Amino acid sequence: MIEHSRTGPVLRHAVLIGFALIVLFPFVWIVMASFKTQIALLMGQWRFAPTLFSYDSVINGKTSDFVTNFKNSSIIAIASTTIVLSVATLAAFSLYRLQWADWVLRVLLAWSVIFHMVPPITLAGAWYTMFRSVGLDNTYAGIILAHTTINLPMALWMMGVFIRDVPKELVEAAQIDGARTPKVLRYVVIPIVRPGLAATGILCFIFSWNEFPVALTLSQRATATVPLGIGKYAQENTIAYTEMAAASTLSIIPAFILLIVAQRFIVRGLTSGAVK
Missing domain, CATH: 1.10.3720.10 (MetI-like)
Structure with a gap:
């Protein structure tokens, strides 16, 4: 009974964390993409050197x-x-x-x-x-x-x-x-x-x-x-x-x-x- 009572909350928290990751993933992907260059994004690079070029272009671009x-x-x-x-x-x-x-x-x-x-x-x-x-x-x-x-x-x-x-x-x-x-x-x-x-x-x-x-x-x-x-x-x-x-x-x-x-x-x- 004790093991069952401990397993229940752990399982519920794991499910909630999984759903949270599913919801947050698109947001995280967009934020990461905003710090990439166009080439790095199109090549699907997960390791990249962050750049503010896109933000500068959006805010200060002519x-x-x-x-x-x-x-x-x-x-x-x-x-x-x-x-x-x-x-x-x-x-x-x-x-x-x-x-x-x-x-x-x-x-x-x-x-x-x-x-x-x-x-x-x-x-x-x-x-x-x-x-x-x-x-x-x-x-x-x-x-x-x-x-x-x-x-x-x-x-x-x-x-x-x-x-x-x-x-x-x-x-x-x-x-x-x-x-x-x-x-x-x-x-x-x-x-x-x-x-x-x-x-x-x-x-x-x-x-x-x-x-x-x-x-x-x-x-x-x-x-x-x-x-x-x-x-x-x-x-x-x-x-x-x-x-x-x-x-x-x-x-x-x-x-x-x-x-x-x-x-x-x-x-x-x-x-x-x-x-x-």
């Missing part, structure tokens, strides 16, 4: 727009995430704490799920036509509105879970004391759902940062985002593998920092409601 792409992605991701969090929080509070009929809540949430299942690329053509007619094509505003629309259904569901778990007694007590809805949200609801805001915001930021097909349709060189900048290294006649790897490694940094800083919020946000 034909590279990666710094601009990085700035564009930062502006778009931060702005769209801010709008999504604001709208989703207000909508969730309205649905779960104001006197709406049950069918309104069910219909809106069901529609959010259906809309979230629609591939964004199917809407990109319509968005391009609409934005072009009002002068928002190739602008930050157009891409921000598109990313806000894409991420809002998920944010509404996540914030709804947290708003729903706020005790009604606290909200009612604040209202009895004369607090109007803005003060109830600011001093009662938001401090309680702060982990949900963090988790939802991080996921929306990452999804906006990594979004490709809609940005490809709605942007040009001046407003191109990081995924588009990475894709430019794959041309018809040649593929700059090492520069692409370097750009990919740099693009991971913002999301990686956010994941480290607020890891516990993401876990709590994704598992909220699973255990009561």
Whole structure:
């Protein structure tokens, strides 16, 4: 029995380590490729002299727009995430704490799920036509509105879970004391759902940062985002593998920092409601 009790945890840890290695291997390969020369990478050399040539080419190259792409992605991701969090929080509070009929809540949430299942690329053509007619094509505003629309259904569901778990007694007590809805949200609801805001915001930021097909349709060189900048290294006649790897490694940094800083919020946000 003692040997069996010791073997079980060891086996589980071995399986978890194996899966972790499978997940991390592509990331490690990309990072290693970014420090290789094109010849060393194509020859499959595992032992090589690290070089920063690819990073220098990506950041300082005359034909590279990666710094601009990085700035564009930062502006778009931060702005769209801010709008999504604001709208989703207000909508969730309205649905779960104001006197709406049950069918309104069910219909809106069901529609959010259906809309979230629609591939964004199917809407990109319509968005391009609409934005072009009002002068928002190739602008930050157009891409921000598109990313806000894409991420809002998920944010509404996540914030709804947290708003729903706020005790009604606290909200009612604040209202009895004369607090109007803005003060109830600011001093009662938001401090309680702060982990949900963090988790939802991080996921929306990452999804906006990594979004490709809609940005490809709605942007040009001046407003191109990081995924588009990475894709430019794959041309018809040649593929700059090492520069692409370097750009990919740099693009991971913002999301990686956010994941480290607020890891516990993401876990709590994704598992909220699973255990009561």
